[in-house]
Amino acid sequence: MRNIFYIAQWEFSSRFKTRSFLFSTFILPILFSLLITLPVYLITYEDTVSTKLIGLINNDDNDLLEKLQNHLNQNYKLDSGSPEYIILPISVENSLLYKEAYDDFMTTTRQLDSLEVAYDDLKTLREKYYRSGTIQNKQYLLKKSYDELIRTREFKDLVQLDFEYYKTHLDSIYNKEARVAADSLLIQNILNAYLVIPKMVYRSSSIEYHSLKPGELLDSERMQKILNEVIIQSRLQEASVNTMQISHWLKPVKLTRYQLRTGGSAEWDFYIEFYGAVIGVVLLFMAIFTSGQFLFSSVLQEKTNRVIEILLSYASSRQIMAGKIFGLGFLGLMQVLIWLSITSIFVFFNLFQAGQIPYLNAENALYFLHYFSLGYLLYAAIFVAIGAIFSSEQEAQQVNIMLRTIAVLPVLLVFLFLKEPDSGIITFLSYIPLLTPYFMILKIAQYGIPLSTEIYITSAILIVSIIGMVFIAAKIFRIGILMYGKKFTVREVFLLLRSS
C-alpha cells in the first residue's frame, strides 16, 4: 500500500506542472468553448448587420404594404436605428406579356368608362324628357331614347364581361410574372424572401413565404407574427372597431418556456441547454483523456527507457499499475476540480450570467466528479493494458491515434443524439459501460430528470466493468511490461488471458 501511494505521488507530481497538463487544463477548454460558441455569436451578429429586403406580390387591392412596413419598423430595428426589414413591391413593368395584357385591360376599361358615361347621359336625357311636359314628340323621344338606353346597357354589359375577363387575365399575368421576377431577385440574393398575398386575403388567411432557405426560421416566424397582427387589425378595422381598442386587444402574449425539473422549475434556454451538455461531455472527455494519455505514455515510457526494471525491483507490478492509475487519476481529479472552481467563481459572481444556468449547481458538480472518477478508472485500465502491449515509439504513435478514436467515439455518439434526443435510446446507451459517463453527463445537463435510480444502476454497471477490466489489465500489464522490442499478436493476448 505504501508503495502504491509513493508511486501515485511520483506520477502525479512529475506531471502536475508539465506544460501539457497546464495546456489541457487552462488553454484547451477556453479554445474549445470559443470554438463552439463563436459560430452562434457570428450567426446572430450577421443577422443584425444589414437591412433585409422582403419582396411583396400583392394580388389584392389593399394597403397591406404600408401597414406591414409600419409594423415591421416598430418591431425590428437594427443597432443603428434603421429598420431591419424593407418591403419591396415586386414590379412587372418590364414584362411584355404584362404590357399586352395591361393594354387590353386599359382599352376595355376606357371603353367601359365611355359606355358608362354614355349610359348615364342617356339616363339624364330621359329624365329631362320625362319631367318637361311641354316638349314636342315627347312620346316618340322617350321611346327612342329608351331603345338607345337598352342598347347601350346591353353593349355595356358585354364590355363589362370583357372587362372582367381582362382583369382576371391581367391579375393572373401579374401573379405569374411577379413570381418570375421575385424568384430571380431571390437567386441574385437581392431579396431575402418574398411574400405572395392572395386575393381577398382578409378572408382566406393564407400567405405564401418564399425563400432560398426555408429552414431559417427566424425571418419567416417574424413575418408570420407581423402578418397576423396586420391582418387581424385590418379585419377589426373593417368591422369599425376603435383603433385604440384594437391595439389593446392585440397586445401580444409573451410565452416563456419552463421545463419540469427536480428541485423546481427553471427557465429553459435552448442554447444554454445545448451547449451546456456539449461542454460538459467534452470536458469530461478531455479530463478522462488527458489523464488516460498520461497513463498510457507513462507505461510506454518506462517500457522504452527500462526504468520499469528498477521499479519492478522494489515494487510489484500490481503496485506499479495501481500507483500509476491512482496518481494520474488524481491528476485528472485535480483538473476537474480546477474547472469546477473556475465555474463556481463564474456562478458566484454571475459572470456571463452563469448564475442563472440551472444545472451549474453543487449537486451536479458531485455527479461530474463521480462519473469522471468511474469513467477514468475504466478507461485507465484499458489504457494501461494497451500501453503494456506495445513497446516502440513508432507503434505508440499509431496506438495513440487508436486510443483517441476509442475515447472520442462516445463523444461523437453523444453529439448524434443531442440533435434528436430520444430518451429510450439514450437510456439504453447510458448502460453501455464505455459510454455511461458521457451519456449520464448529457442527461444531467440536458434533461435534469430525477436520476437517482439511474445513477445507482449506471454506477453499479461501471463498477462491475471496472473490476473486470482492472483484473484483465493487471494480467496484461504484468507480462506486457517485460516484453521488450516485441509486440503481442491478438492471439497471444488471448492466450495470455486464458492461461495466467
Place this chain on the structure above:
Amino acid sequence: MLEVLNLSKSFDNTQALDDVSFKVLPGDVFALLGPNGAGKTTTMRLLMHILKPDEGEILYKKEPRSKLKRNLFGYLPEERGLYQRAKVLDLLAYVGVLNRLSHHRAEIEAIRYLDKLGLVDYTQKKVGELSKGMQQKIQFIIAMLHDPDILILDEPFAGLDPVNQMVLRDIVYENKKEGKIIILSTHQMSEVEIMADHILLLNQGRTILEGTLEEIKSRFKENAFYLESEDNIAAIRDIKDIKIIEEHNQSCKFAINGKDITKDKVIQTIFQKIPVKKFIEVEPSLNEIFIKLVQNGTGKSSKKS
C-alpha cells in the same frame, strides 16, 4: 547465504538458463561471466524477482525469494534508463522511499552518495542534463541507497572512465567489508581478477566453470614457468623432462612434462646451470581460460565440491 538451486528459464524457443546452481557467502564478490547471450542478465533478473524461474529456487537465509522483502536487494540493471525529466535528488529520494526509507533519510543518503561520487553539484539538475557515465553513477546510487544486503550489479563498470571505475570499485569493496553479498557480471577479466572471490562462467545458459579464483587458476595451471637470466640461457635445452614453450636470448617459458620428476628437482637443476635473475610460476590468465572454455563450446562442467 544466498543459494541458487537448479534454476531454469526459457523464453519462447531459447533456453536462457539451464539448471544453474550456485551459492554466495556474505562478504563475497561473486562474478557472473560468459559470452553475450549466456544468461547473465537473465540470472540477475531472476534473482531480482523481475522474472519468475520455470524451475528451481532462490533462497536467502533459507527463505524462498518470493517471501523476501524487496528492499533486501539492490539492483543496477544492464539497461541504463532513468526518468530524464526528473531532478536527480527527487529521483533518488523516490526510489529510497519505495525502499522503506523515510523521505528525509533518503535525501540525506542520496546527498552522501552524490558527494562520494562527485555529483553533489548536480543535485537539483535534471537527469537528462547529465552525461551517460553520470547517469550510470546515479543508477549505482539507486542500487545501494537503501543499504541492501544483496547487491546485484549488471556490468557496473562498462562505459566508465578509469577514475570512476576505481571510485565504484572502492564502494563495492566497502560493501564487501560490511559483509554484503555482491553479484556482478562483467566482460572485463582484469576486473574480475582484481575483485572477484568467486566465479561462475556461463555459456548458453549452462554453468561451464565455477569456483574461487585460486581454485580455478590452480585447476588450469599448466605447470609452466618463466625464467629470466643475465646471460644467455641456451643451456636450458640440455635439461631433461621439460618442454620449452617459448625461448628468447635471455628468457624462456617452459613446462615440466616428465612424469616421475618433481618440480623441486627440476628447479634445482636449473639453478645449478643458469644464473637466474627471475623465476616465477606462470598462471593462466582468466582471459585465456575464458576463451579456451567458450571456444571449446561444450566445456567440461565442473562443480565445486
